[in-house]
Amino acid sequence: MVNRIYNFSAGPSTLPLTVMETIKEDFLDYNGIGASIVEISHRHQIFLDILENTKKLFRELTNLPKNYKILFMHGGAQMQFSAVPLNLISRKENKGSYFITGRWGILAEKEARLYGDTEIILDGKTYEYRKIPTFNNRKLDKGTSYAHLTTNNTLYGTRWNSFPNTWEVPLVADATSDILSRIMDYSKFGIVYAGLQKNLGVAGVSIVIIREDLIGNALPQTPKLLNYDVVEKQNSLPNTINVFAIYVMNLVIEWIKKQGGVLEMEKLAKKKSDLLYDVLDDSSFYKILAFPEHRSLMNVTFNLKNETLLKKFISNSEKEGFFGLKGHYLLGGVRASIYNAMPIEGVKELSSYMKEFEKING
Amino acid sequence: MVNRIYNFSAGPSTLPLTVMETIKEDFLDYNGIGASIVEISHRHQIFLDILENTKKLFRELTNLPKNYKILFMHGGAQMQFSAVPLNLISRKENKGSYFITGRWGILAEKEARLYGDTEIILDGKTYEYRKIPTFNNRKLDKGTSYAHLTTNNTLYGTRWNSFPNTWEVPLVADATSDILSRIMDYSKFGIVYAGLQKNLGVAGVSIVIIREDLIGNALPQTPKLLNYDVVEKQNSLPNTINVFAIYVMNLVIEWIKKQGGVLEMEKLAKKKSDLLYDVLDDSSFYKILAFPEHRSLMNVTFNLKNETLLKKFISNSEKEGFFGLKGHYLLGGVRASIYNAMPIEGVKELSSYMKEFEKING
Numbered sequence: 001m002v003n004r005i006y007n008f009s010a011g012p013s014t015l016p017l018t019v020m021e022t023i024k025e026d027f028l029d030y031n032g033i034g035a036s037i038v039e040i041s042h043r044h045q046i047f048l049d050i051l052e053n054t055k056k057l058f059r060e061l062t063n064l065p066k067n068y069k070i071l072f073m074h075g076g077a078q079m080q081f082s083a084v085p086l087n088l089i090s091r092k093e094n095k096g097s098y099f100i101t102g103r104w105g106i107l108a109e110k111e112a113r114l115y116g117d118t119e120i121i122l123d124g125k126t127y128e129y130r131k132i133p134t135f136n137n138r139k140l141d142k143g144t145s146y147a148h149l150t151t152n153n154t155l156y157g158t159r160w161n162s163f164p165n166t167w168e169v170p171l172v173a174d175a176t177s178d179i180l181s182r183i184m185d186y187s188k189f190g191i192v193y194a195g196l197q198k199n200l201g202v203a204g205v206s207i208v209i210i211r212e213d214l215i216g217n218a219l220p221q222t223p224k225l226l227n228y229d230v231v232e233k234q235n236s237l238p239n240t241i242n243v244f245a246i247y248v249m250n251l252v253i254e255w256i257k258k259q260g261g262v263l264e265m266e267k268l269a270k271k272k273s274d275l276l277y278d279v280l281d282d283s284s285f286y287k288i289l290a291f292p293e294h295r296s297l298m299n300v301t302f303n304l305k306n307e308t309l310l311k312k313f314i315s316n317s318e319k320e321g322f323f324g325l326k327g328h329y330l331l332g333g334v335r336a337s338i339y340n341a342m343p344i345e346g347v348k349e350l351s352s353y354m355k356e357f358e359k360i361n362g
Numbered sequence: 363m364v365n366r367i368y369n370f371s372a373g374p375s376t377l378p379l380t381v382m383e384t385i386k387e388d389f390l391d392y393n394g395i396g397a398s399i400v401e402i403s404h405r406h407q408i409f410l411d412i413l414e415n416t417k418k419l420f421r422e423l424t425n426l427p428k429n430y431k432i433l434f435m436h437g438g439a440q441m442q443f444s445a446v447p448l449n450l451i452s453r454k455e456n457k458g459s460y461f462i463t464g465r466w467g468i469l470a471e472k473e474a475r476l477y478g479d480t481e482i483i484l485d486g487k488t489y490e491y492r493k494i495p496t497f498n499n500r501k502l503d504k505g506t507s508y509a510h511l512t513t514n515n516t517l518y519g520t521r522w523n524s525f526p527n528t529w530e531v532p533l534v535a536d537a538t539s540d541i542l543s544r545i546m547d548y549s550k551f552g553i554v555y556a557g558l559q560k561n562l563g564v565a566g567v568s569i570v571i572i573r574e575d576l577i578g579n580a581l582p583q584t585p586k587l588l589n590y591d592v593v594e595k596q597n598s599l600p601n602t603i604n605v606f607a608i609y610v611m612n613l614v615i616e617w618i619k620k621q622g623g624v625l626e627m628e629k630l631a632k633k634k635s636d637l638l639y640d641v642l643d644d645s646s647f648y649k650i651l652a653f654p655e656h657r658s659l660m661n662v663t664f665n666l667k668n669e670t671l672l673k674k675f676i677s678n679s680e681k682e683g684f685f686g687l688k689g690h691y692l693l694g695g696v697r698a699s700i701y702n703a704m705p706i707e708g709v710k711e712l713s714s715y716m717k718e719f720e721k722i723n724g
Contacts, residue, residue, distance in 0.1 A: 005396030009403050012605055017390075020398060024389040028382050034367030035685055036382060038564045038610075041371050043691070074566065075436035075587055078601035082585035114583050197602055202400045204436060204566045204604030221476050221583050223444035225437055239440035240559055242566030243374055244606060248400075323397055329405070 006346035009324030010154050010337040011198040019251045042241045054250040065187050071208040072236040076195035077176045085112040086222040091145040097121045102129045102153035129156040131291035135164045146170045152178035155328045157301030158294040178298050181340050182266045190214050199339050201248035265340050269297040272338045272347040276300045279351045285362040303333035368708035371686030372516050372699040373560040381613045404603045416612040427549050433570040434598040438557035439538040442568055447474040448584040453507040459483045464491045464515030491518040493653035497526045508532045514540035517690045519663030520656040540660050543702050544628045552576050561701050563610035627702050631659040634700045634709040638662045641713045647724040665695035
């Protein structure tokens, strides 16, 4: 029997056990070819089939409209903080608009300033990012090239429950931490992108889902591998792709399909997060960070009364077989990341541990 | 017994069997933590130790001078085709100089034109890249910001046997296909970079070895993750690093150390390539592409008299248990890539196959 703990890491994060077992099983000899999938050319038909299958299955799971393309690019979501303005900002009046609901939005807006003007159209700062402020879309400048938001904020444990209407301004979403965990109508977005290392597999690559008419507006100084037009025309293979990450994503989304698809993932996410929020709501011992109406279903963040109790909570949790509960270094506290691959049993055990810890230390 | 063939793929390419077995063995449970190395935070001490150890061991194996930094960046060598000019071209008169000895040099020079002037200071085109022309370094403009070369040309099977003296102009080398297979004096270079997927592991990341005084010259429009200064200051962790690739590289270079280090790798490369070049030199049936004085020790390229024989050679080789011998799609012919991890037994078997094939079809 292999030793596996409940791993609540925020990303890279736990993957479905059956997926991990398949990777292990096939690692020295993929499909009987006598070599590993990580040892063969990204232009070999064996890998091209995996790449095609991954895109096909993602389309199926998301009911993706035909006029959207799927690209894979190096570097995770932060590389897209550069790629989005490089590829879109010159569409209209060289301006990008940003919804700031946490750290990733702040970094995305900062990066865009290198390439044009930016405008902050919503800022959760006054609420310490514990809620998403109300947005009045009549304030949106029609001359802006795009409006960018972060669907779920891993640090603060908040999320957009429904997305703003930005009219004809293309809405660009960083969905790294909740992609394929909720039903999304992709036709409402210009671009949805995500690093793969939370709900889609391992680190190093981002998926970019883009409405095809938005391709072809790159600034002249766009590095070749960040140019959506180049990446799209070359089937995400302008250079050597991260073969391992695509292979793992393919297995992860096959697993999601077997679980019943995105709707089932959404129901499960609701169930799992409720287990933890119920404990927190019933308690005056723990303090939830997020406002009730914007609580994340992926990252449940809370704090304890003081540093001593917090340290004890974390250190005891590790003895109990939990891993990765320490909050982000900028924020402290506790963060339980419960992406698709976290089994409900793990969340149940954590909720029991929390109740028990409160009973003893409360 | 696991089925493993001799895999001559040009990259991604074969990895040492013991390394592959370790990855497989530890895949579900790294070091008894109860989670995989791909499932934990890149900021966790467990991963930071791997990162530090990888850098330390690389320094040891290359005898790297203290004033050089080691960075890991997303995207493989082609991302550096952009990063090098973005970070260096403004040092002097906004100009980069290029030695063109094959396809990768061509692409690197083309990319640099986005950011300044470029000058081609050597071009193997008239020799169809079958040799490296002689370079007269008195022709080098002292006002150029850097001079860029490709140490080994995977497509054409050629390499620089010794490197040009560019005086005070920093020499920048793309060493993707022969890094750690030959003794190199890093103090002669400003930057040496390499994608990891040939001699250092799996695809998706490049290593950048840079003389520290060259850091800090990035153009203002440099994307954050391509900025050497940002990457260096943040210990290669400005965002989520490709954890798996670093972990694999660590195992690969530990394996190199166990084999006796870079000098042993160089001796082995000479031995292995000699086995194939001897067959080719003794034959009028096969035609070597590279001129004798610039033959690559990593990629042995040759052709047959006609397409029918070539097809038969490839298809029979696959039946015999060889994989990946088909040449690059732009060049055709045969390419046997024999990086560090290719065992000498595989090369011996290939040379026997070549002799046998000639006997029957010659």
